[in-house]
Amino acid sequence: MDLSELERDNTGRCRLNSPVPAVCRKEPCILGVDEAGRGPVLGPMVYAICYCPLSRLADLEALKVADSKTLSESERDRLFLKMEEDGDFVGWALDVLSPNLISTSMLGRVKYNLNSLSHDTAAGLIQFALDQGVKVAQVARDQAVKNWRFVEKLQHLDADYGSGYPNDPKTKAWLRRHVEPVFGFPQFVRFSWRTAQSILEKEAEDVVWEDLLAGDLEGPGRITSYFNEGARVRPRLSHRYFQERGLEPATAL
Numbered sequence: 001m002d003l004s005e006l007e008r009d010n011t012g013r014c015r016l017n018s019p020v021p022a023v024c025r026k027e028p029c030i031l032g033v034d035e036a037g038r039g040p041v042l043g044p045m046v047y048a049i050c051y052c053p054l055s056r057l058a059d060l061e062a063l064k065v066a067d068s069k070t071l072s073e074s075e076r077d078r079l080f081l082k083m084e085e086d087g088d089f090v091g092w093a094l095d096v097l098s099p100n101l102i103s104t105s106m107l108g109r110v111k112y113n114l115n116s117l118s119h120d121t122a123a124g125l126i127q128f129a130l131d132q133g134v135k136v137a138q139v140a141r142d143q144a145v146k147n148w149r150f151v152e153k154l155q156h157l158d159a160d161y162g163s164g165y166p167n168d169p170k171t172k173a174w175l176r177r178h179v180e181p182v183f184g185f186p187q188f189v190r191f192s193w194r195t196a197q198s199i200l201e202k203e204a205e206d207v208v209w210e211d212l213l214a215g216d217l218e219g220p221g222r223i224t225s226y227f228n229e230g231a232r233v234r235p236r237l238s239h240r241y242f243q244e245r246g247l248e249p250a251t252a253l
Helices: 004-008 054-062 073-085 099-107 114-131 139-146 169-177 194-203 214-218 223-227 240-244
Strands: 013-017 029-036 045-053 091-097
Touching (some): 045 114, 091 114, 099 114
Antiparallel strands (some): 013 091, 029 045
16 A cells, blocks of 8 residues: 555545455445544544455455454554455555645635535545446345335325436436425425425425515515615514414513
8 A cells, every 4th residue: 555645745635445356346245434533633534445245244254354443553454464365355445635635624715624524535435436336235225215114195106216316217207206286295205406306396386485475575676775764674574373362572571
């Protein structure tokens, strides 16, 4: 493992990886993510992934792998060398983030905090493995999706939703079939995704909230109105719930 690139230039990051074992491109794999150096005031932060086929998981366990924080430095060195020897079924990749990169990210004008940096680094390593053709297993998610129990009592609800990814035509078709004009989608759907929002904008009913004033729906008005004298704050009526019950805010006790 050569970190000379990072040692020469402490301004960015350095990614290292093993060759991808051929079996990892053919069989479903399990992948783990680990981190070192998040807390120290000195040195880089390192994120790493390791993967192997599900069929060889027992062989990986036989190496006596464990949480890196429970192992001594010599044990970690021994395990890494052993993994290198077993490169026919074990693969790895790591991202080394320099102290300077961490500092400039967190202290820049536009903050890029450590949580975001850590999240994006871990996600980037997983995406790197996928891009290299590693068949990362999605068994748990597949089972959850397949056996999802809808809390809504909907008629004619089918499970032909494809992969669930926004670019899947079957997923888009399922969303259009099951959008409800007033209530939107079942809780199975991520409303915040742009794909779902676009379908709601086109197929669902427009909503006007009853506690909005009529004047609030007319837009901001002319810019010259901001230069006129006099009070510009319009009285805001209380919600109908309070009006019907004769309730008013208490200004004095």
